[in-house]
Amino acid sequence: MRLCARGLVAAFTISMLSAISHAQALDQALIDAAKKEGRVVWYTTQIVNQFARPAAEAFEKKYGIRVDYIRADSNEVALRILNEGRAGKVQADVFDGTAAVASLKKENLVLQWTPEGAKGLPANATDEAGYWVATNLYVLTPGYNTDLVPKGAAPKTFEDLLDPRWKGKIVWNTASSPSAAGGFIGVVLTAMGEEKGRAYLKELAKQNVAGIQVAARQVLDQVIAGEYAIALNIFNNHAVISAAKGAPSEWIAMNPAMAVLSVISVTKDAPHTNAGKLFLEFLVSEEGQKLYRDAEYMPMNPAVQARDPSLRPDGERFKAITFTPEQIETNMPKWAGIFREYFR
Amino acid sequence: MPSDAVVKSEPSARTRGKLFAYGDKRWFSAVVGVVLAILVLPPLLFLVEGAVTVTEPGGAWHFSLHRFGAIVAQRGFLQSTANSFIFSLGSAVFALVLGGVMAWLVERTNTPLKPLAYLTTIISMGTPYVLYVSAWLLLLAKSGPINSWYRQVTGTSDILINVYGLGGMILIEGLLWSPLVFLLLGATLRNFNPELEEAARMAGAGPFATIRRITLRLSLPSILALAMLVFIRALEAFEVPALVGLPGRVHVLTTDIYDTMHLSMPPDLGSASALSCMLLVLVSALLYFYGRLTRNAERFATITGKNFKPAQLDLGVWRYPAAALLVVNFVLLLVLPLIILIWASLLPFYQSFSWAAFARITPDNYKNVLSSSRYIALLSNTFIIAFVTATAVMLIASFTAWLSVRKAPGAAMLDQLATTPLVFPGIVLGVGVMQLFLTVPVGVYGTVWIIVWAFCINYMPYGVRYSFAGMLQVHRELEEAAAVSGASAVTGFRRVVVPLLSPSLIAGWLFIFLLATRVLSLPVLLSGPSSQTMAVAMFDLWGNGQGPELAALGLLWSVAMTCIALIFYFIARRSGVGLQGQG
Numbered sequence: 001m002r003l004c005a006r007g008l009v010a011a012f013t014i015s016m017l018s019a020i021s022h023a024q025a026l027d028q029a030l031i032d033a034a035k036k037e038g039r040v041v042w043y044t045t046q047i048v049n050q051f052a053r054p055a056a057e058a059f060e061k062k063y064g065i066r067v068d069y070i071r072a073d074s075n076e077v078a079l080r081i082l083n084e085g086r087a088g089k090v091q092a093d094v095f096d097g098t099a100a101v102a103s104l105k106k107e108n109l110v111l112q113w114t115p116e117g118a119k120g121l122p123a124n125a126t127d128e129a130g131y132w133v134a135t136n137l138y139v140l141t142p143g144y145n146t147d148l149v150p151k152g153a154a155p156k157t158f159e160d161l162l163d164p165r166w167k168g169k170i171v172w173n174t175a176s177s178p179s180a181a182g183g184f185i186g187v188v189l190t191a192m193g194e195e196k197g198r199a200y201l202k203e204l205a206k207q208n209v210a211g212i213q214v215a216a217r218q219v220l221d222q223v224i225a226g227e228y229a230i231a232l233n234i235f236n237n238h239a240v241i242s243a244a245k246g247a248p249s250e251w252i253a254m255n256p257a258m259a260v261l262s263v264i265s266v267t268k269d270a271p272h273t274n275a276g277k278l279f280l281e282f283l284v285s286e287e288g289q290k291l292y293r294d295a296e297y298m299p300m301n302p303a304v305q306a307r308d309p310s311l312r313p314d315g316e317r318f319k320a321i322t323f324t325p326e327q328i329e330t331n332m333p334k335w336a337g338i339f340r341e342y343f344r
Numbered sequence: 345m346p347s348d349a350v351v352k353s354e355p356s357a358r359t360r361g362k363l364f365a366y367g368d369k370r371w372f373s374a375v376v377g378v379v380l381a382i383l384v385l386p387p388l389l390f391l392v393e394g395a396v397t398v399t400e401p402g403g404a405w406h407f408s409l410h411r412f413g414a415i416v417a418q419r420g421f422l423q424s425t426a427n428s429f430i431f432s433l434g435s436a437v438f439a440l441v442l443g444g445v446m447a448w449l450v451e452r453t454n455t456p457l458k459p460l461a462y463l464t465t466i467i468s469m470g471t472p473y474v475l476y477v478s479a480w481l482l483l484l485a486k487s488g489p490i491n492s493w494y495r496q497v498t499g500t501s502d503i504l505i506n507v508y509g510l511g512g513m514i515l516i517e518g519l520l521w522s523p524l525v526f527l528l529l530g531a532t533l534r535n536f537n538p539e540l541e542e543a544a545r546m547a548g549a550g551p552f553a554t555i556r557r558i559t560l561r562l563s564l565p566s567i568l569a570l571a572m573l574v575f576i577r578a579l580e581a582f583e584v585p586a587l588v589g590l591p592g593r594v595h596v597l598t599t600d601i602y603d604t605m606h607l608s609m610p611p612d613l614g615s616a617s618a619l620s621c622m623l624l625v626l627v628s629a630l631l632y633f634y635g636r637l638t639r640n641a642e643r644f645a646t647i648t649g650k651n652f653k654p655a656q657l658d659l660g661v662w663r664y665p666a667a668a669l670l671v672v673n674f675v676l677l678l679v680l681p682l683i684i685l686i687w688a689s690l691l692p693f694y695q696s697f698s699w700a701a702f703a704r705i706t707p708d709n710y711k712n713v714l715s716s717s718r719y720i721a722l723l724s725n726t727f728i729i730a731f732v733t734a735t736a737v738m739l740i741a742s743f744t745a746w747l748s749v750r751k752a753p754g755a756a757m758l759d760q761l762a763t764t765p766l767v768f769p770g771i772v773l774g775v776g777v778m779q780l781f782l783t784v785p786v787g788v789y790g791t792v793w794i795i796v797w798a799f800c801i802n803y804m805p806y807g808v809r810y811s812f813a814g815m816l817q818v819h820r821e822l823e824e825a826a827a828v829s830g831a832s833a834v835t836g837f838r839r840v841v842v843p844l845l846s847p848s849l850i851a852g853w854l855f856i857f858l859l860a861t862r863v864l865s866l867p868v869l870l871s872g873p874s875s876q877t878m879a880v881a882m883f884d885l886w887g888n889g890q891g892p893e894l895a896a897l898g899l900l901w902s903v904a905m906t907c908i909a910l911i912f913y914f915i916a917r918r919s920g921v922g923l924q925g926q927g
Binding site for chain 2: 041047048049053068069070071072073075076078079080082083084086087089091100103104171174175176210211212213214215218221224225226227242245246247336340341344
């Protein structure tokens with residue numbers, strides 16, 4: 001009897017263990033291989049002290065694998081990998097950004113692989129062909145200076161922006177990037193359609209929108225400093241971060257906003273492929289997603305809510321059009337062309 | 345008057361000296377030429393190749409000139425070109441006038457309060473570029489103190505100064521370069537042989553006629569060299585046009601090219617290369633005319649074998665307005681930007697002066713900077729890079745300037761090679777150097793040495809201009825004297841020319857050292873995980889909207905740099921004065 005019971009318990013335990021180990025089988029093999037490589041090189045567009053360093057430290061602590069990161073803008077990240085690839089010496093294992101992957105995959109420099117952990121993410125967070133997985137969402141909206149614009153008076157719709165009182169008081173970044181004039185034009189054309197959208201933009205041009213070629217973050221800073229009243233296509237979480245410090249900044253849930261996926265990929269023929277894969281698994285896991293949350297970003301995993309959930313478009317009160325890296329890469333030349341035609 | 349015997353013996357001594365010199369210099373010329381070619385040619389080839397070839401995804405490529413056409417056909421190209429010219433010319437003239445007047449007052453007159461000018465120059469050269477531009481922009485902005493006070497005083501909602509336009513661009517770019525002009529022209533004026541001025545005064549010329557007809561004429565090569573330097577630098581400047589010009593809808597070539605380049609992902613380097621090739625042709629033409637102007641360089645030599653000490657002009661009561669000018673310069677270039685930076689560094693986010701903002705003052709930014717361990721590694725990387733770069737550049741540059749001024753074989757070629765890097769946009773040079781070291785297996789990629797290499801290319805023109813301006817003053821007769829005494833040309837260079845050049849060389853070294861500590865575009869593209877520099881950290885803060893923390897870091901950094909600059913300048917002055925004393 002006892003023996004039988006023991007046998008049952010043993011059998012049960014074994015089957016339990018095997019079930020667990022089956023779930024982790026892939027993981028463990030990957031972890032071992034990654035540990036053997038001992039190092040992962042990450043080309044990142046993330047701000048070092050906000051995200052890159054905390055993420056690297058957390059990963060090192062968990063797996064004992066060193067993360068060497070290099071921070072640059074997404075153009076430089078793409079250039080570096082492109083050149084390394086052409087010389088046949090890719091140094092990066094992992095890279096992130098919003099559009100770089102679209103051009104790099106054409107050069108056959110990106111590995112087609114989707115992390116296991118991506119199953120917990122919404123369907124649009126992974127590339128069907130497996131070139132990238134989204135880790136967080138950027139939402140781009142207008143923002144304004146609350147000292148210069150009383151709360152109720154802020155423009156709520158695209159049409160409101162055409163009010164003559166904003167003439168000369170709106171600023172945007174002139175770069176051909178999503179967080180700039182190009183992105184705003186893209187949203188207008190997509191939301192209103194080609195013809196209406198162009199007509200609207202022609203009207204907007206009459207507002208003498210000031211253009212500067214600096215990062216979206218500094219566009220907002222100029223608004224906070226009082227140089228302009230309203231900024232178009234800034235990262236809405238930036239307005240919240242600054243407001244928390246007491247800055248007179250606020251974002252506007254203007255419908256629709258632009259949502260851009262921040263995606264991450266493993267390079268093809270990476271020197272440390274397994275460590276790179278493990279790093280991706282880590283970033284899309286709940287633990288990794290919490291790091292994004294703590295940096296005031298919007299994590300992709302629905303189980304990890306952003307600190308300020310209202311930042312994320314809910315599809316009812318606040319809608320957004322989401323653009324994938326491929327859509328940005330394909331359409332940006334056209335959007336930038338319209339910018340030149342109407343706004344300079 | 346020389347005696348007959350001396351006159352007779354001179355030709356033979358000269359011939360002998362020249363024969364030796366020629367043999368030695370040819371060797372030397374070849375070596376320096378090879379070094380320069382190794383540095384400059386690979387990125388140059390990359391530039392030209394990028395401009396005229398089109399690579400399809402997959403690697404196939406074909407020849408095409410369409411980029412040149414596209415640039416010229418671009419909407420507003422002519423306007424942008426015109427703006428670029430006005431901006432560059434205006435900045436060069438403004439910087440020359442401001443820096444030149446200061447240099448003259450300080451070096452050649454008995455104006456009181458001279459130390460203010462040195463202090464201004466040294467501190468402003470130690471301040472990161474991006475910080476300086478933003479400081480002036482903050483001062484002059486619509487919401488800046490000047491316009492705010494104007495509104496308070498007049499009660500209107502108008503603005504007094506609209507900085508966003510060509511005027512504002514020229515003002516800020518000119519202010520940015522005036523310390524360089526001050527330093528370089530100062531070196532020229534300090535080593536000035538006063539005999540000719542005295543002769544003019546003797547012949548009845550007034551002080552201003554003397555300045556106009558003697559001092560200015562004799563300084564012409566230095567002035568032209570500087571004007572060209574500032575002109576070209578402004579032509580390829582990006583920050584000021586992007587921050588000051590664009591909001592006022594003033595487009596220049598660099599902001600246009602930035603647009604074109606960033607239309608696609610990764611950036612279309614071809615267009616940047618095509619524009620750079622056009623710039624290269626332009627700069628070569630400028631250099632050609634410049635070369636013709638300074639062809640008879642000996643006419644301008646002011647350091648001869650005779651002992652002298654430049655006379656200081658007594659300004660009489662004009663000393664006080666002159667001193668006031670120095671004070672204005674000091675306030676404009678140093679006090680105001682410093683005040684606004686200190687103000688910014690104490691705030692959690694930037695705001696104009698107000699009591700509400702005053703209540704928010706906090707030392708947090710300084711605490712954050714000082715408590716971050718990351719900066720220590722960055723600091724040592726930055727120092728290594730800047731030190732090695734400045735030393736290597738000044739070494740090669742002094743040889744180049746010497747050979748070029750003394751018309752050694754291939755001199756024109758050397759000068760052209762050393763000046764070519766002026767036209768490389770940072771990103772094109774970065775990619776060129778990157779490709780070089782990805783192809784050549786020497787294990788430099790990802791270390792600090794690849795940054796040193798790129799910086800050496802980038803700063804060679806500055807080094808050469810600095811040495812060149814100094815070299816023009818040193819008369820050939822001093823080397824000939826050395827040659828007659830049995831020294832080879834190289835020994836003459838080492839024992840006679842270098843000591844006499846040292847003020848210029850040291851000023852150049854300092855300039856490059858400081859530039860290398862704060863320039864961004866190259867380190868961003870070339871640094872590896874363990875070779876990050878201070879500039880990269882500043883870029884992070886800037887991109888992160890942490891302007892106040894950047895101001896704090898920048899100010900601490902400037903204090904450190906100023907100490908270095910002061911020590912260095914002190915040594916330079918001492919050695920310069922000492923050498924002049926020896927004649």
